[in-house]
Every structure is written in structure tokens, then in C-alpha cells.
Amino acid sequence: MSNSKANNEIRVENVSFKYKNDLVLENAHFHIEKGSFTCFVGPNGGGKSTLAKLILGLLKPTEGYITIFGETPVKARGSVGYVPQYSNFDLDFPINVMDVVLMGVLTAGMLFYKPKHRKAALEALKSVELEGFENRHFSELSGGQRQRVLIARAIISNPKVLILDEPTSNIDTATENRLYELLFKLNKTKTIILISHDLTFVSDNVKKVICVNKEVKIHPTGNLELNSIESLFGRAVKVVKHQTKVEEIHD
Ligand SMILES: Nc1ncnc2c1ncn2[C@@H]1O[C@H](COP(=O)(O)OP(=O)(O)OP(=O)(O)O)[C@@H](O)[C@H]1O
Numbered sequence: 157m158s159n160s161k162a163n164n165e166i167r168v169e170n171v172s173f174k175y176k177n178d179l180v181l182e183n184a185h186f187h188i189e190k191g192s193f194t195c196f197v198g199p200n201g202g203g204k205s206t207l208a209k210l211i212l213g214l215l216k217p218t219e220g221y222i223t224i225f226g227e228t229p230v231k232a233r234g235s236v237g238y239v240p241q242y243s244n245f246d247l248d249f250p251i252n253v254m255d256v257v258l259m260g261v262l263t264a265g266m267l268f269y270k271p272k273h274r275k276a277a278l279e280a281l282k283s284v285e286l287e288g289f290e291n292r293h294f295s296e297l298s299g300g301q302r303q304r305v306l307i308a309r310a311i312i313s314n315p316k317v318l319i320l321d322e323p324t325s326n327i328d329t330a331t332e333n334r335l336y337e338l339l340f341k342l343n344k345t346k347t348i349i350l351i352s353h354d355l356t357f358v359s360d361n362v363k364k365v366i367c368v369n370k371e372v373k374i375h376p377t378g379n380l381e382l383n384s385i386e387s388l389f390g391r392a393v394k395v396v397k398h399q400t401k402v403e404e405i406h407d
Pocket residue numbers: 175180198199200201202203204205206207353
């Protein structure tokens with residue numbers, strides 16, 4: 157196997173997906189390299205979350221296949237951490253930060269947490285800069301802090317890949333910037349896939365943008381032209397592109 161192939165952690169091979177008769181993704185074909193920071197962008201309803209669920213093995217492709225480290229997504233599930241859309245979390249549920257993070261190690265049939273799980277939860281909280289927050293009530297935290305707790309839950313088992321679905325919705329720009337700093341730090345040891353319906357985050361650290369609107373198109377960030385993005389979105393989009401030095405990506 158050549159080096160470039162060995163570096164392809166996630167391989168999406170000619171994948172199409174239908175919910176009943178509705179074709180949501182058509183012939184998606186791309187690879188994601190180990191250690192990369194990739195963004196899935198596209199309009200609401202374009203199929204980004206569906207693509208993430210296919211990579212997580214929660215859905216099966218109607219056509220084509222996906223491998224993660226050469227395994228099926230179901231077999232590779234322990235290697236992929238997932239941070240769902242923040243709005244999906246029920247804030248009325250009475251739970252503290254430690255319990256939320258520990259949910260990341262829950263497996264079927266597990267009766268109680270062991271000391272090693274609590275230790276891992278404290279380490280995960282430290283890595284998202286929330287040391288000392290373990291006994292706080294989840295609903296008392298700010299939006300940005302909650303988002304960090306959900307990231308700690310996703311990384312407690314030290315996955316190699318981290319997928320985040322719209323992590324910056326409902327948080328202000330300063331909090332969003334801090335979150336990106338954290339993600340770029342985590343990217344030193346993890347492959348990151350970030351899902352967003354806007355492009356305000358494209359920065360030096362993002363090397364590849366995958367536009368998802370039923371069709372899937374791949375752009376190294378250096379080739380990201382506003383016109384091509386707008387034609388995919390079918391409307392004007394706000395793009396804040398920080399100074400970008402792009403490395404060529406080979407699929
Ligand atoms: N469980 C489901 N059953 C049927 N259709 C679904 C289901 N989930 C999503 N869809 C449809 O599939 C399409 C893609 O949805 P998806 O959630 O993947 O889009 P998205 O790009 O993540 O959107 P958003 O940015 O709004 O989260 C939409 O038309 C949606 O209505």
C-alpha cells in the first residue's frame with residue numbers, strides 16, 4: 157500500500173444514500189487523511205449530518221461503502237468520537253458535568269463506572285480546559301462551556317477521529333474562536349471533521365472543505381472560491397477566510 161493510501165483514514169467510496177425513496181446523497185467519493193482537519197459544509201438539509209451518520213455506522217449506504225482504518229464503520233465505532241448538535245441535548249435533564257462526560261464510556265450491559273473511568277473523565281475535562289467543573293450542573297453552564305463538556309464526553313475514550321456537528325451554533329464569536337483554538341489543539345493528536353452550514357471558520361488549519369448538497373465536492377481551501385461555494389448553496393454565503401497557506405491534498 158502506498159503512503160498516501162495508508163494515510164487515508166476514512167474512505168468514502170461511491171456512496172449514495174436514500175431515506176425511503178428520497179435520494180439525499182449521490183455518489184459521494186472522497187478520502188480523509190490521518191491528522192487532517194476537514195469541514196463538511198452545505199445548506200440546511202444538504203445531507204451533512206446524514207454523511208456523518210454513515211461514517212459513524214448509524215446508517216448504511218444504499219450504494220457504495222465506507223471504511224475507517226480498513227474496517228467497517230460499525231467495527232471502527234470505538235475509534236470515532238461524535239459531538240452531536242448541541243440543540244439536541246435536553247437541558248431539563250438533571251445531570252452534572254461528570255455524569256455527562258462519563259456517558260462517553262457507557263456500553264451495553266455496563267452496571268457501574270470504575271475509578272479508571274472517573275480518572276479518564278477528569279483528564280478529558282482538563283484537555284477541554286474545564287478542570288474543576290466536574291460537580292457543576294450541566295444546565296448551569298454557558299453555551300461554550302456545555303459544548304466543551306460534550307467534546308470531553310466524545311474524547312474520553314481517546315478516539316482517533318472526532319466528528320462535531322454544528323459545534324458553534326448558539327455561541328458568540330469570542331466563544332467560537334476559543335472553541336476553534338481548542339479544536340486545533342486537539343487536531344495535533346486527532347483527525348477532525350467539523351460540520352457547519354456556514355463558512356465563517358475557514359482558517360489556516362483547515363486544509364480541506366467538503367461541500368455537501370446531495371452531491372459532494374471537495375475543495376482544498378486554496379481553491380475555495382466564493383462563486384463555487386455560492387453555486388452549491390444556491391444563494392449568497394458569508395465567507396471569512398483567514399490568511400491561508402494551503403498544502404496540496406492528494407486523494
Ligand atoms: N430520519 C430521516 N428520515 C427521512 N428523511 C430524513 C431523515 N433525516 C434527514 N432526512 C432528510 O434528509 C435530508 C438531509 O438531512 P441532513 O440532516 O443530513 O442535512 P444537513 O445538511 O445536516 O442539514 P442541517 O444543516 O439542517 O442539519 C433532508 O432533506 C432531511 O429532511
